[in-house]
Amino acid sequence: MPSAKKVRVAVIGCGVISELHLRCYAHNPAAEVVAVCDLIPERARRAAEERAPGARWTTKAAEIFAAPDVDAVSICTDHASHCRLACAALAAGKHVLCEKSLARTAADLKRMLAAAEAHPELVAAGVFQHRFEPLPRALRDLVAEGAFGRLLAATGSLWTLRDDRYFEKDAWRGTIRGEGGSVLINQSIHYFDLLIWIAGGADAARAFSANLGHEGVIETEDTVSVALRMRNGALGSFTATSAGVRQWKSSLSFQGTAGGVEMRDEKLFSLVLADKAAEKRVRARIDKALAAGAKLFPKGKDYYGPGHQAQIDDFVRAVKTGHRPYVTFADAAESDAMVFAAYASAARR
Numbered sequence: 001m002p003s004a005k006k007v008r009v010a011v012i013g014c015g016v017i018s019e020l021h022l023r024c025y026a027h028n029p030a031a032e033v034v035a036v037c038d039l040i041p042e043r044a045r046r047a048a049e050e051r052a053p054g055a056r057w058t059t060k061a062a063e064i065f066a067a068p069d070v071d072a073v074s075i076c077t078d079h080a081s082h083c084r085l086a087c088a089a090l091a092a093g094k095h096v097l098c099e100k101s102l103a104r105t106a107a108d109l110k111r112m113l114a115a116a117e118a119h120p121e122l123v124a125a126g127v128f129q130h131r132f133e134p135l136p137r138a139l140r141d142l143v144a145e146g147a148f149g150r151l152l153a154a155t156g157s158l159w160t161l162r163d164d165r166y167f168e169k170d171a172w173r174g175t176i177r178g179e180g181g182s183v184l185i186n187q188s189i190h191y192f193d194l195l196i197w198i199a200g201g202a203d204a205a206r207a208f209s210a211n212l213g214h215e216g217v218i219e220t221e222d223t224v225s226v227a228l229r230m231r232n233g234a235l236g237s238f239t240a241t242s243a244g245v246r247q248w249k250s251s252l253s254f255q256g257t258a259g260g261v262e263m264r265d266e267k268l269f270s271l272v273l274a275d276k277a278a279e280k281r282v283r284a285r286i287d288k289a290l291a292a293g294a295k296l297f298p299k300g301k302d303y304y305g306p307g308h309q310a311q312i313d314d315f316v317r318a319v320k321t322g323h324r325p326y327v328t329f330a331d332a333a334e335s336d337a338m339v340f341a342a343y344a345s346a347a348r349r
């Protein structure tokens with residue numbers, strides 16, 4: 001599209017995460033929100049009035065897809081509707097940014113990838129905002145360069161609580177049909193994704209899952225433990241629960257033949273290399289990346305992190321320039337595919 005024109009965006013789904021999308025588009029001078037859409041009229045109206053002044057609102061996504069003044073859509077709906085909305089948007093010639101989890105099932109994921117492939121002229125991007133943050137990016141580069149030697153093991157976890165009220169508030173949460181799972185596909189997917197992404201990709205997953213604290217409230221898992229095989233041969237493990245106490249405690253660690261690194265709550269927690277001179281160089285690299293990142297990233301909303309602005313800026317840039325976005329559907333699908341492999345394995349037990 002001509003570089004002087006603003007990217008005209010519609011946000012579909014006006015619930016919790018849409019507020020952040022609307023705020024990020026408002027901060028991007030190259031984008032303009034022209035419409036918002038929610039099945040619940042009051043939510044759509046309120047989003048337009050309070051967060052996208054000048055934008056029109058509708059309850060029908062089909063109107064958005066048919067509108068000639070919409071270039072791109074942000075899909076901020078429940079997991080089950082992502083596939084239908086993303087495929088319809090691409091078929092209508094709209095660029096798409098779709099929230100995580102890209103899909104609810106492996107079959108939906110396949111359909112979405114096929115739709116993106118059928119429209120190489122359109123941007124199809126998946127939200128994994130933590131991939132934009134400086135520490136995960138630095139660690140991914142360092143692992144790929146062999147700074148920790150040959151990668152041996154990667155471990156991750158998330159401890160949090162989603163109480164019964166959280167699940168009862170919206171009908172899609174905690175259901176197979178609406179969410180596709182629970183703690184793995186929703187709350188902890190960011191850390192599961194970073195674990196796999198920093199390690200260089202995974203090609204197999206086996207899992208156990210359980211509902212230990214929400215019996216009678218949700219039909220999906222609130223606790224999960226996944227074993228992963230990374231593409232480079234390293235082994236991984238990931239455990240998460242949303243039945244703990246009200247907190248948000250994450251950890252990711254990577255161990256190689258030359259040393260290892262650990263992130264806790266998205267910050268560098270430890271770095272140990274056998275070669276102390278190499279450790280100093282790696283620490284300096286990380287410090288430099290963090291210092292550069294501190295300028296780029298104002299503090300984000302709690303545990304969602306500051307990456308949404310960077311991801312939305314990247315999406316708008318990709319639409320304007322025709323360049324590849326940093327996280328394409330295919331990139332995001334790598335971790336989604338491991339989520340579905342883990343669920344399939346847990347179901348076979």
Ligand SMILES: NC(=O)c1ccc[n+]([C@@H]2O[C@H](COP(=O)([O-])OP(=O)(O)OC[C@H]3O[C@@H](n4cnc5c(N)ncnc54)[C@H](O)[C@@H]3O)[C@@H](O)[C@H]2O)c1
Pocket residue numbers: 012013014015016017018037038039040043059061076077078079081085099100101127129170186304
């Ligand atoms: N990236 C992050 O950190 C992050 C954080 C929270 C949520 N999310 C993701 O964002 C998505 C939405 O989550 P939420 O917490 O905002 O959910 P929500 O339930 O608060 O909002 C979803 C909204 O979508 C609307 N909707 C559903 N189908 C629709 C359709 N066909 N057309 C128009 N509107 C429709 C619903 O009425 C609802 O208002 C999910 O995929 C979730 O996993 C991402």
